[in-house]
Amino acid sequence: MSRRAKLLLTGIFLLLLAIPATYVALTWRVADPLRFRYVGIGEVHMVDNPFAPDAGAPKQRWVWIFIEVQNTTKLPIYFMGGQLRAERDRASPKPSASIIWEAEPIPRHGTIRLGALVEDEAVQRLGHEAFEISYESLSGTQMKACELVLWVEGWLHKHFHIDRISDFNMNRTKSVTGLIIDPTQLPEPSSSKTTSSP
Numbered sequence: 001m002s003r004r005a006k007l008l009l010t011g012i013f014l015l016l017l018a019i020p021a022t023y024v025a026l027t028w029r030v031a032d033p034l035r036f037r038y039v040g041i042g043e044v045h046m047v048d049n050p051f052a053p054d055a056g057a058p059k060q061r062w063v064w065i066f067i068e069v070q071n072t073t074k075l076p077i078y079f080m081g082g083q084l085r086a087e088r089d090r091a092s093p094k095p096s097a098s099i100i101w102e103a104e105p106i107p108r109h110g111t112i113r114l115g116a117l118v119e120d121e122a123v124q125r126l127g128h129e130a131f132e133i134s135y136e137s138l139s140g141t142q143m144k145a146c147e148l149v150l151w152v153e154g155w156l157h158k159h160f161h162i163d164r165i166s167d168f169n170m171n172r173t174k175s176v177t178g179l180i181i182d183p184t185q186l187p188e189p190s191s192s193k194t195t196s197s198p
Contacts, residue, residue: 023141027140027141028141029142030137030173032175033073033075033077033137033139033173033175034071034077034135034175035070036067036070036133036177036178037067037179037180037182038065038126038179038181038182039066039068039185040065040066041063041065042064042065042066042115043063044061046062047059047060047062060119061119062118062119062120064116064117064118065115065118065126066114066115067113067114067115067116067179069106069113070106071106071107071108071109071110071111074109075139076139077139078102078106078138079101079102079135080101080135080137081101081136082098082099083095083097083099083134084098084099084116084118084122084179085131085132086122086125086130086131086132087131087178096119096122097116097118097122099114099133132176132177133177133178135175135176137172137173138172
């Protein structure tokens with residue numbers, strides 16, 4: 001084989017290698033890919049205070065709120081959970097609500113609707129305070145890589161008894177974005193039906 005043919009084959013090989021590498025690099029991490037919009041309020045629930053273990057402690061009012069999560073990117077995004085809190089409470093370790101999903105990815109430019117149980121006091125503040133959601137996400141590329149790593153780890157453990165080689169939780173993209181609130185969609189929680197926890 002001539003030198004020119006070898007150089008041509010090498011160039012083609014490097015080009016073919018660069019295409020998937022470039023795709024992975026461009027789609028690996030997406031900064032702040034999601035937007036959160038408050039879309040409604042649900043029932044009021046009287047539940048035991050989780051911070052007061054005494055059996056005689058009074059019940060607290062918690063309210064279901066509904067949030068629409070929009071993927072603003074051209075890539076599928078996995079929402080891995082988040083926390084809702086008022087901007088003035090950023091330093092507080094206690095969020096107003098935890099939002100959990102960890103299911104199917106949100107399709108490109110798609111939306112999902114989630115519910116979160118929030119203290120009544122926080123709901124009263126929704127109309128006149130700025131709230132934000134700190135959340136974690138994975139791109140579709142990251143999730144595929146995570147699945148590949150888990151498969152390799154399982155294979156290594158099965159055949160060579162080697163423990164975990166990586167922790168993909170550390171690779172989740174962490175973002176903070178404001179909760180979009182339309183004041184016209186903020187009915188009084190007292191107008192909702194009150195139920196008790198089982």
